[in-house]
Amino acid sequence: MLAAILGAGAGGGFPQWNSNAPACRRARAGDPSARPRTQASVAVSGDGASWVLLNASPDLRQQIEANDFLRPRTCLRSTPLAAVVLTGGDVDAIAGLLVLRERQPFTIFAAPRVLAVLDVNPIFEVLARDVVVREPVELDADIRLPGGLTLQLFAVPGKVPLYLERPGELPAIAEDGNTVGACVTDDAGKTLFFVPGCAAMTPTLAKRLRGAHAVLFDGTLWHDDEMIRAGIGQKTGRRMGHMSLDGPDGTLAAFAGIPVRRKILIHMNNSNPVLLDDSAEHAQVRAMGWDVGYDGMRIEL
Amino acid sequence: MLAAILGAGAGGGFPQWNSNAPACRRARAGDPSARPRTQASVAVSGDGASWVLLNASPDLRQQIEANDFLRPRTCLRSTPLAAVVLTGGDVDAIAGLLVLRERQPFTIFAAPRVLAVLDVNPIFEVLARDVVVREPVELDADIRLPGGLTLQLFAVPGKVPLYLERPGELPAIAEDGNTVGACVTDDAGKTLFFVPGCAAMTPTLAKRLRGAHAVLFDGTLWHDDEMIRAGIGQKTGRRMGHMSLDGPDGTLAAFAGIPVRRKILIHMNNSNPVLLDDSAEHAQVRAMGWDVGYDGMRIEL
Numbered sequence: 001m002l003a004a005i006l007g008a009g010a011g012g013g014f015p016q017w018n019s020n021a022p023a024c025r026r027a028r029a030g031d032p033s034a035r036p037r038t039q040a041s042v043a044v045s046g047d048g049a050s051w052v053l054l055n056a057s058p059d060l061r062q063q064i065e066a067n068d069f070l071r072p073r074t075c076l077r078s079t080p081l082a083a084v085v086l087t088g089g090d091v092d093a094i095a096g097l098l099v100l101r102e103r104q105p106f107t108i109f110a111a112p113r114v115l116a117v118l119d120v121n122p123i124f125e126v127l128a129r130d131v132v133v134r135e136p137v138e139l140d141a142d143i144r145l146p147g148g149l150t151l152q153l154f155a156v157p158g159k160v161p162l163y164l165e166r167p168g169e170l171p172a173i174a175e176d177g178n179t180v181g182a183c184v185t186d187d188a189g190k191t192l193f194f195v196p197g198c199a200a201m202t203p204t205l206a207k208r209l210r211g212a213h214a215v216l217f218d219g220t221l222w223h224d225d226e227m228i229r230a231g232i233g234q235k236t237g238r239r240m241g242h243m244s245l246d247g248p249d250g251t252l253a254a255f256a257g258i259p260v261r262r263k264i265l266i267h268m269n270n271s272n273p274v275l276l277d278d279s280a281e282h283a284q285v286r287a288m289g290w291d292v293g294y295d296g297m298r299i300e301l
Numbered sequence: 302m303l304a305a306i307l308g309a310g311a312g313g314g315f316p317q318w319n320s321n322a323p324a325c326r327r328a329r330a331g332d333p334s335a336r337p338r339t340q341a342s343v344a345v346s347g348d349g350a351s352w353v354l355l356n357a358s359p360d361l362r363q364q365i366e367a368n369d370f371l372r373p374r375t376c377l378r379s380t381p382l383a384a385v386v387l388t389g390g391d392v393d394a395i396a397g398l399l400v401l402r403e404r405q406p407f408t409i410f411a412a413p414r415v416l417a418v419l420d421v422n423p424i425f426e427v428l429a430r431d432v433v434v435r436e437p438v439e440l441d442a443d444i445r446l447p448g449g450l451t452l453q454l455f456a457v458p459g460k461v462p463l464y465l466e467r468p469g470e471l472p473a474i475a476e477d478g479n480t481v482g483a484c485v486t487d488d489a490g491k492t493l494f495f496v497p498g499c500a501a502m503t504p505t506l507a508k509r510l511r512g513a514h515a516v517l518f519d520g521t522l523w524h525d526d527e528m529i530r531a532g533i534g535q536k537t538g539r540r541m542g543h544m545s546l547d548g549p550d551g552t553l554a555a556f557a558g559i560p561v562r563r564k565i566l567i568h569m570n571n572s573n574p575v576l577l578d579d580s581a582e583h584a585q586v587r588a589m590g591w592d593v594g595y596d597g598m599r600i601e602l
Contacts, residue, residue, distance in 0.1 A: 011402075017365050018380045018405045020373035028372065036366075058399060062363050064318050065337075071329065072321035076533050079319045091427055095399050098359060098392050101312075104319045121422045126392055232377050 001149070001186040001301040003044045003214070006053075006063035006070075008293035009037030010220050010269040011092035013059060021232060024270055033277040038063055038295055039092045040196045040267040042216060043070060046148030046186045050082040054182055054194045056096030064099075066296065079104055082146035085137075086110035087153070087180050088197060089117030094124075101126040107133045109143060111153055111177050139177055145184070152183045154208060157199040159241040170239070173199045179241060183208070190301040192216070196267035199241045201254035212260050213301045216293065219265030222246050222272050222281055230271055245274065245285065252288055266293040302450070302487040302602040304345045304515070307354075307364035307371075309594035310338030311521050311570040312393035314360060320571055322533060327577070334578040339364055339596055340393045341497045341568040343517060344371060344382075347449030347487045351383040355483055355495045357397030365400075367597065380405055383447035386438075387411035388481050389459070389498060390418030395425075402427040408434045410444060412454055412478050440478055446485070453484045455509060458500040460542040471540070474500045480542065484509070491602040493517070497568035500542045502555035513561050514602045517594065520566030523547050523573050523582055531572050546575065546586065553589055567594040 007013070014037040015024035026034035039057035051070060057063065064070045064081075072078040083106055086093055094117065100106065108115070108127075115134050118124040137143050143151040158179020159171040181195035193215040198205070209215055220242040227233030237244045245251045245265075255263060265285065268274060273281040274292050282292060291297075308314070315338040316325035327335035340358035352371060358364065365371045365382075373379040384407055387394055395418065401407065409416070409428075416435050419425040438444050444452040459480020460472040482496035494516040499506070510516055521543035528534030538545045546552045546566075556564060566586065569575060574582040575593050583593060592598075 013362060015366070016403065017362055017400060018373050018378050018403055020375065020379060021377050024373075028366070058359070058396075059362060061314060061318055061360060065316070065329070072319050072325075074321065076322050076531070077319050078321055091399050091402065091424065095359075095396065095424075098396050099318060101392065102317065102319055117424075121424045123392065123396075123418075123422045123424070230377070 001044060001046055001184070001190050001192060002048055003042055003192055003299040003301070004067060004069070005266065005293045005295060005297040006041040006043055006067060007038035007057050007059055007295055008266050008268060008297070009039050010267045011039060011090065012270060013037055013039045014268070014270040014275055016270045019232065019270055021230065021270070023276060026276070034275065035277070035294055037268065037275065041096065042194055042266070043067065044149060044184050044192060049080065050147030051080050052145050052147065052149060053081060053084040055087055055093040055196065056084050056100065057092055058095040060096030060099040077102070077104065079106070081106055083107045083109060085151060085182055086114045087182055087194065088158070088178070089114045094118065097124060097127060103128060103131050105131050107135050109135045109137050109145070109151060111139060111180055112136045113177050139180065148187050150185045153180045154183065156181045156195055156197070156205060157202060158197055159199065173238070173241065175202070186301070192299070192301060197241055198243055199238065200243055200249070201251070206254070206258050209258050209260060214262040214264065214299055215260050216264045216266045217251060218242055219245060219251070219268045219272065219274060219293070221269055222274060226271050232271060252285065262291065262299070263289060264291040264293050264299070268293070302345060302347055302485070302491050302493060303349055304343055304493055304600040304602070305368060306567065306594045306596060306598040307342040307344055307368060308339035308358050308360055308596055309567050309569060309598070310340050311568045312340060312391065313571060314338055314340045315569070315571040315576055317571045320533065322531065322572070324577060325571055335576065336595055338569065338576065342397065343495055343567070344368065345450060345485050345493060350381065351448030352381050353446050353448065353450060354382060354385040356388055356394040356497065357385050357401065358393055359396040361397030361400040378403070378405065380407070382407055384408045384410060386452060386483055387415045388454070388483055388495065389479070390415045395419065398425060398428060404429060404432050406432050408436050410436045410438050410446070410452060412440060412481055413437045414478050440481065449488050451486045454481045455484065457482045457496055457498070457506060458503060459498055460500065474539070474542065476503070487602070493600070493602060498542055499544055500539065501544055501550070502552070507555070507559050510559050510561060515563040515565065515600055516561050517565045517567045518552060519543055520546060520552070520569045520573065520575060520594070522570055523575060527572050533572060553586065563592065563600070564590060565592040565594050565600070569594070
């Protein structure tokens with residue numbers, strides 16, 4: 001299996017359009033230790049010819065042009081993109097579908113609850129349904145993807161998309177299929193997990209990840225309250241449906257007991273110091289066996 | 302007045318994600334005569350500090366980072382963008398609003414019919430209504446914009462957005478406010494017109510444009526049937542709501558009788574040969590007094 005990180009940033013990317021925080025200023029100034037990240041998306045392929053996207057980020061047009069294996073190579077109009085798998089209905093997971101207009105056939109695979117988000121937004125009808133198939137995927141079922149891969153979607157602890165939250169009401173964290181992870185397996189049995197949003201590590205999830213060849217996991221925040229501390233937001237990570245890296249309930253601690261061949265952070269918020277190659281936090285996650293994902297990173301399993 | 306073209310391409314941009322046509326291949330190869338174009342958007346300012354966007358293209362995140370005057374300069378979170386004016390409800394005019402999330406205050410100015418498109422798509426609720434004001438603009442009324450500019454929206458011949466068309470039904474071309482043009486005037490009386498989509502030149506429109514200091518006008522297609530001829534589409538320009546440049550009913554002929562100080566083509570489709578600096582068509586429009594818009598082009602009035 002071949003995989004490539006098209007974007008390793010969280011919603012908004014790095015730098016974020018309206019952030020003047022020191023890290024974003026470093027990224028804009030071209031500091032080589034503060035490499036920009038577009039919004040989270042991964043491309044996978046079983047045969048090196050047909051590619052499947054895991055989430056369609058708002059930066060998809062830029063991401064296709066930055067990765068030559070995703071550019072058209074035959075006829076006047078074509079694409080190596082055969083399918084898009086969606087793990088959630090938030091803007092940073094689905095807005096890139098709007099890039100894929102122009103009556104180009106491909107298949108969207110997603111849980112019914114995520115497809116329902118597309119259904120209630122008529123703007124996604126630019127992907128004409130006679131050309132772009134919307135394939136509902138049951139959780140925990142094996143689904144054959146183009147190019148020799150098998151997909152399984154599974155529930156992870158999460159919350160409803162931001163724009164479906166009700167004012168004044170705290171969204172519940174539940175394993176109800178609003179947020180899912182994706183497991184992609186090739187015909188040689190190699191497995192890659194893509195879990196860009198996860199509110200907590202549960203015994204079920206830990207068991208599922210055990211022995212994986214690669215796990216690309218939610219690296220949104222370092223501290224649960226880092227956006228509040230930095231004065232750039234009122235929400236904790238938990239409130240946003242993301243566990244944080246640090247701390248006794250954090251991702252780093254949780255993975256210490258889960259044997260996994262490759263652990264890669266993805267979906268990092270612009271406030272997360274692991275984005276800075278010269279930070280203590282970056283050094284710490286590297287020392288604990290993690291890679292910090294970056295745009296253009298290739299993974300060969 | 303200061304203006305900058307953030308993107309000069311039509312929907313899909315240049316190169317287009319799934320186009321392997323010769324011009325797109327040249328753009329991808331870095332040919333200096335086939336400069337890439339992101340999707341159409343213009344920034345205007347009366348004071349050089351507050352900026353107003355004319356349309357929010359899907360490429361807006363990339364466009365903000367490419368134009369330093371649009372980046373945040375103060376506090377931890379801020380933006381020089383004070384407002385967004387929308388001239389239509391198609392994906393290439395509105396999808397960039399999804400980039401402007403993160404509870405950053407600004408105002409959206411648009412005709413009620415375009416605001417209705419946002420209203421029926423809950424995904425745009427990421428722009429929380431208590432932070433981002435949606436201001437309905439009556440056609441032909443003077444509206445004060447931030448930074449010392451005045452806006453007037455006016456109906457131009459056009460059709461409904463693509464994803465609101467009904468299958469099997471030809472959309473009517475009408476001056477009904479589904480497509481509008483924008484006229485921006487500064488306090489010194491300088492006028493800039495932005496008309497990225499226009500299905501025909503009418504006497505009313507010609508009269509309105511007369512004497513303008515700058516007109517940025519629909520340059521989508523060269524020939525009405527160029528997409529059919531090139532084998533990349535089944536639709537004429539007319540069917541898509543765009544008049545073409547060439548021919549007796551074309552834009553070049555229509556403007557021959559309209560005195561305008563600066564004429565600039567914008568919203569050019571990847572199939573339009575004027576995008577190629579070494580084409581005969583490019584030379585012809587230049588000889589007729591037009592500029593061919595490009596990303597990063599500055600206009601000072």
